[in-house]
Structure formats: C-alpha cells, structure tokens
Amino acid sequence: MSDSNNNLVGLNSPDFTQIKETPKNSKYKKALFFGLKILIVLIILAIIGLGVLGLVYYNNIKQAYNLSLSAKDDLEQSLHVIINRDFKSGAKLINTAHGKLADARGLLDKVKIIKNLPYFEIQFKAVDELLIAGINLTDSGEKVVLLIEDITAPLKNESITYENLSAQQKRQILEKIVASEDMLYELQDRIDEADKAIAEIPSDKLVGPLREKFEPIRDNLPKAKMMIDNALPLLRIIPKIAGFDETKSYLFLLQNNSELRPTGGFIGTYGILKLKDGDLISFDTDNIYNLDRSTQAILKEPTPWQIAKYLEQKDWSMRDINWAPDFPTTALKSLEMYDKENKLIIELKKQGKKIIGEKGVEIKDVLPYEENLSGVIAMTPEILGGLLKITGPVVAGNMVFTDSNYQEQLELMVGKLYQELDIPISQRKGIIKELADQIKVKLMTVPMSQVPDLLDVAFEFMNQKQILIYVKDPEIQKMVLARGWAGDVKQTEGDYLFVVDSNMAALKTDQFVKRTIKYSLAQRNGDLIAKAEIVYQNNADFTWKSTRLRTYTRVYVPSGSELVSSSGAMENDKIKDPLGQAGQVEAGSEFNKAFFGAFISIEPHETGTLTFEYKLPARIKEQIRANTYNLLVQKQPGVLPDLTLDLKFGKNIKSAVPAEPENEWFNTNYNNEIVLDGDKVFEVKF
Numbered sequence: 001m002s003d004s005n006n007n008l009v010g011l012n013s014p015d016f017t018q019i020k021e022t023p024k025n026s027k028y029k030k031a032l033f034f035g036l037k038i039l040i041v042l043i044i045l046a047i048i049g050l051g052v053l054g055l056v057y058y059n060n061i062k063q064a065y066n067l068s069l070s071a072k073d074d075l076e077q078s079l080h081v082i083i084n085r086d087f088k089s090g091a092k093l094i095n096t097a098h099g100k101l102a103d104a105r106g107l108l109d110k111v112k113i114i115k116n117l118p119y120f121e122i123q124f125k126a127v128d129e130l131l132i133a134g135i136n137l138t139d140s141g142e143k144v145v146l147l148i149e150d151i152t153a154p155l156k157n158e159s160i161t162y163e164n165l166s167a168q169q170k171r172q173i174l175e176k177i178v179a180s181e182d183m184l185y186e187l188q189d190r191i192d193e194a195d196k197a198i199a200e201i202p203s204d205k206l207v208g209p210l211r212e213k214f215e216p217i218r219d220n221l222p223k224a225k226m227m228i229d230n231a232l233p234l235l236r237i238i239p240k241i242a243g244f245d246e247t248k249s250y251l252f253l254l255q256n257n258s259e260l261r262p263t264g265g266f267i268g269t270y271g272i273l274k275l276k277d278g279d280l281i282s283f284d285t286d287n288i289y290n291l292d293r294s295t296q297a298i299l300k301e302p303t304p305w306q307i308a309k310y311l312e313q314k315d316w317s318m319r320d321i322n323w324a325p326d327f328p329t330t331a332l333k334s335l336e337m338y339d340k341e342n343k344l345i346i347e348l349k350k351q352g353k354k355i356i357g358e359k360g361v362e363i364k365d366v367l368p369y370e371e372n373l374s375g376v377i378a379m380t381p382e383i384l385g386g387l388l389k390i391t392g393p394v395v396a397g398n399m400v401f402t403d404s405n406y407q408e409q410l411e412l413m414v415g416k417l418y419q420e421l422d423i424p425i426s427q428r429k430g431i432i433k434e435l436a437d438q439i440k441v442k443l444m445t446v447p448m449s450q451v452p453d454l455l456d457v458a459f460e461f462m463n464q465k466q467i468l469i470y471v472k473d474p475e476i477q478k479m480v481l482a483r484g485w486a487g488d489v490k491q492t493e494g495d496y497l498f499v500v501d502s503n504m505a506a507l508k509t510d511q512f513v514k515r516t517i518k519y520s521l522a523q524r525n526g527d528l529i530a531k532a533e534i535v536y537q538n539n540a541d542f543t544w545k546s547t548r549l550r551t552y553t554r555v556y557v558p559s560g561s562e563l564v565s566s567s568g569a570m571e572n573d574k575i576k577d578p579l580g581q582a583g584q585v586e587a588g589s590e591f592n593k594a595f596f597g598a599f600i601s602i603e604p605h606e607t608g609t610l611t612f613e614y615k616l617p618a619r620i621k622e623q624i625r626a627n628t629y630n631l632l633v634q635k636q637p638g639v640l641p642d643l644t645l646d647l648k649f650g651k652n653i654k655s656a657v658p659a660e661p662e663n664e665w666f667n668t669n670y671n672n673e674i675v676l677d678g679d680k681v682f683e684v685k686f
Helices: 002-012 026-083 087-109 118-155 167-179 181-199 208-241 288-292 305-310 327-350 382-391 406-420 430-444 448-463 474-483 618-625
Strands: 248-256 266-276 279-287 375-379 394-396 399-401 467-471 495-503 513-524 527-538 549-558 562-567 586-590 593-602 606-615 628-634 642-648 655-657 669-675 680-685
Touching: 026 087, 087 118, 118 167, 118 208, 167 181, 167 208, 208 467, 208 474, 248 279, 248 327, 266 288, 279 288, 279 430, 288 327, 305 549, 305 593, 327 375, 327 467, 382 406, 382 430, 382 448, 394 430, 399 406, 406 430, 448 467, 467 474, 495 513, 495 527, 513 628, 527 549, 527 593, 527 618, 549 606, 562 593, 593 606, 618 628, 628 642, 642 680, 669 680
Parallel strands: 248 375, 495 628, 513 642
Antiparallel strands: 248 266, 266 279, 375 467, 394 399, 495 549, 513 527, 527 606, 549 593, 562 606, 586 593, 628 680, 642 669, 655 680
16 A cells, blocks of 8 residues: 555655746846837837928928028019019019918928927928018919009009199099009008018027027018008008198198208298199198288287297297197197188288288288198298109209209209399298209100109108198098107107207207207115216307307106216307306196206307206006016107117116117126117117
C-alpha cells in the first residue's frame, strides 16, 4: 500500500528543478512595451498627418501672403494712375486688388485647426481684420473711382472749358452726383467698417515678423480711407452748395490774414456770390467801409471790450464782426449785421439822406441788398495765389499779378497807390474786384481736364482753413462740419489747445511775424500742469504797411482748467503806455472751453513771449492713469505757426501717433516739432 502510494505521489509532483523563475509583473511589462510601440506608431502617423496638413496649410498661407502682397502692388499702381486722371485703369487695378484680397481671405478661412489654437488665434485674427478692411476699402474705392470717371468723362476733352460747357451739361453732371447719393452713404458705412477693423487689430500682440509686415499696411490703409473720405463729402456737398435745382446766394468775406483776426483776418472786402446748377451767375464785391461807415454811428451796437480798448472802436460793424474764433458763430453774426446795415441804408435812401462812407466821402451806392442768403463763404487772399498758379499772370489795374507778388501788389494799390492815381477812397478796393474778374475770365478758358487741379487747390486751402464755409441748411452744414471745413471750435474729451491771435491796429504786420507755439505738460504735487507759450518774432520794419505787433491773444483749453500763473501780458504798447505796466489776464469760458486772454506788443526786430500756466482738469489725469492721452491742437485760420510739444508723463510710452523722432523713443516723454498746417490730433498710449 505504502509503495503504491509513494508511486502515486511520485507520478503527480512536478519537477521544480526544470522550471525557470519568471517575475510576477512580466505581463504588465509586455503590455507597456506593446502600448509604447503603438504610441510611437501613432505619433509617427500624427507627425506624418501634421506634416501633410502643414504642407497644405503652409501652401494656403503662402498663397494668401503672396496674393496680399500682389494686391498691395495693384493698389499702389492704382494710386499712381488715378493721380494722373486715368480713373478707368485705376478702378480696374482696384478691382483686381479686391479679388486678390478676397481670395487670400478665402484661403485663410480653410486653415481652421491652426486658427483655433490659442497663440495662432491672435495672429490670424489680425490678418483677417486687415483683409476685411482691405476688401471693404477696395470695394468702396472702385465704386468711388468709377463714379468720378463717369462724372468727369465729358471733361477730358482738352477743347472743353467751363465757358463753353452748356448749362445743361453742368446740370447733368450734378444730376449724376445727386443720383449716386444713396450709394455714397452705403460706401461711407463700408469705409467706417474698414476703419473699425483696422483699429481692432492687436498689433502689440503680434509675432515680430508679422508685426513688421503689418505696420506698413496698417499705416497705408488709412491713407486709402482718407482719399475716399475726401471724395465722398465733396461729391455730396458740391451739388447742394452749387445750387442744384435752386439758386444759392452767399455772403462773401475776404479776410486779410496780413492783419490777423480770429477766423482768418480783417474783413476789408465783402460781396455776393450766386450759383445755379453749377453755373456762376454773378460775383460782385465792394469795399466793406462803404457799408460800415454809413451805418455804424447810427446802429451803435457795442463792440467786444478788447476792440473798444485796443482799436478804440466803440461801435461794432461788419469789418470787425469776426471776433468769435468759432466760424459758425461769426457767420451767423455777419449775416445779422449784413441785414441790419443794408436795411438801414435802404431806409436812409427812402428818407433822401446822404450815405457817408470812409473819411466822410459820400457814397452814391452800395451792392444791392440780397435778402435770402444761403450762407457765408470766407477766404484769405492765399486762395488768389493758388488760382494764379493755374491761370498764370493776370493784369488788373495796369498791374501784373502773379502767384508770388499778388499780396504785395494788392496792398500797394489799396493802401498807397490809389491816392497817387486819384482813385476815390470809396473805390480803392475796386482792384480786388478787377483782379477777381480777370482770374474768373482766365478760369473760364482753362480746359475742364484741369478741374482736378482746381479741386486740389480748394482741398489744400480748405484743409488749411484759408477757406471757411457756413451753410444755413442744417443737413449741408452737418456735412461741412464733418469734413472740417466749417472752422468750428471742436469738442473733445481729451486735452485741447487753440491759440487765437487778433491784430489790434498793427497794420499788415502779421505777414512778417514768425509764431511758435510751445506746449508742455508735467506732474506737480499730484496735479497735471500745462504750459502754453506763444513766441512772437517780429521781423517787420516801420513802414507804411508794417509796425510793432499789437495782438490780443486768447488760448482755449479744456473746460475746468484753472490758471496758475502767466507772464508777458502788457497793459498797452510802449507809445500808449510808456511806463510798461503789466497787463491783466482775462479768464473766462465759451464754446465749452476755458480760455485765457492777454494783450502783448512786440517792436520790430524783437521777440516777445506770452505764457499761460494752468492746471488741467482731473479727467485728463484720469485718462493718463488709464494709459491713454489724447491732445487736439486746433489751427487758427489764416496762419501757419510752428508747434513744439514737450509732454512729460512719468510713465513709459508704448506707442504714439504721430510718432516722435527715433532719438526720442523709449522714455516717459513725448517730444515733437511740426508746422501747424491744420488741426492736429496726438495720441499717446502707455
């Protein structure tokens, strides 16, 4: 029994000596190795997939990039041909650019995976916004250019002049513009969308190479917008001002900027301009004294106290009416005074009384009274120089007038020669009408193909505020205001500066004065202190037309500003005040602005400075604290001063428009020097 049991045990027991030891986790290791092999394969497949996707997307991105560059070249070429009046070719190039930009955006729309990645999302958004802006601008630009081509097509014939253009043809041109008005409003919306798209591009978050390519495009797209913006208001405004469907009559004021006044210069000549369907029906001018002297003593409307004191003129009249620096205000006041003076002259005639003009001379007649005036158009003599560049020399009053001597010739005749030639004092400014008539005759015979040159002159002088427009019709006036041609005191939430000079019996000295406006800003005891310095360098001599500078200066600043100190103010000039007493500084508010005013006199070949130091309101300081500073500097009509900015913020500047000179970058100050040839906006970000 035992033996058999032993045998059984021997048969069933394994031989452990033949078994090799295996670790308990061997299954897990095998699974891990297998998983890693699968993962490696997947990664390889993913890399291959991404490589394929990268090639596809890279190809899309590269094509989009090349299309955008090509579109940019087309646009640059279009600007060149448009400047040369080839509007049809320009429109074709713009259309080609539009197509390329649309194709580029279509290619980028397909790059969906990369576009949604956090880092790349910002980069693609910037490009997308830029393309949207470009698409909108090119679409609008093409339509505007084609419209201009349609309007100007009849004018390209060199034999056609304004004189031989029929009244019907002039009306047809205006009809085309009027018929396109709805389209123009639609285009303006598209342009605004483009502008918004450009503004929303986060350039500071872009990768370096993209930012380098982006900055020039972002800087140039607004230039294209500006070209379209210039054309649209003009196309809208011209028919309405030019008397489409009804005669428009305007009070004309010639403001001599050699004798500077708030809205451009002393009003020595006035007139009536009549337009109908783009046709110049009549344009008559007269000496302002013929209207003023016969009524001034009777009306007895008191002048602003500065005119009473420094001009010793107690009764107000048309020639001094432009005391308000806001031209819409001045225009309304001039229309009111025009009515009062003319109605009084009519009454004097009914009573059989003599009309006594300048220096007691009897006036036989004045310009016929125009009751229903549509508005006021004021300009400085600078416009005559611009027109004489186009017409060439003109002969009037046996004098030759050119674009370089017209001002000197006019002053010589009006101020001196009329006596030697025995011209009655009431007719001494007849030379201005004669010159205007001769220029008009020449302009009538200028080929209509040169109309764009005339418009360029008009644009230049309106932007410089040498021409100001006020229209009674609220709709038209709104357009004029929007375009910056109204000479209004502008409203802004940011910082503001507007220096306004008024010649106070200084003859025609202003033409010899170099003006420099220095504006500085600094923190002091927790306040934001601004300083405006106006430096006058009088380069005149004592002559029949020039003398010591006598000016009453007002500086308009943000409402709520408080005067801290001032210097340079004088009681009067050295003749009227030999003791040289310090003058009082006027402080007041109007046009939603604070202002400070003072009188100063500067002898020939001397320099004088008026300084106003003031505390800016807390809202400007808060804006800087929120990392933004905006400054609007308005230009006085009729003068081109130098402007120097020295703004100390105490915090690092991230960007500024317009940019400082490169040697001024990367610090806490903003410094710049420019010629103030128009209203200027400065924006600084921290």
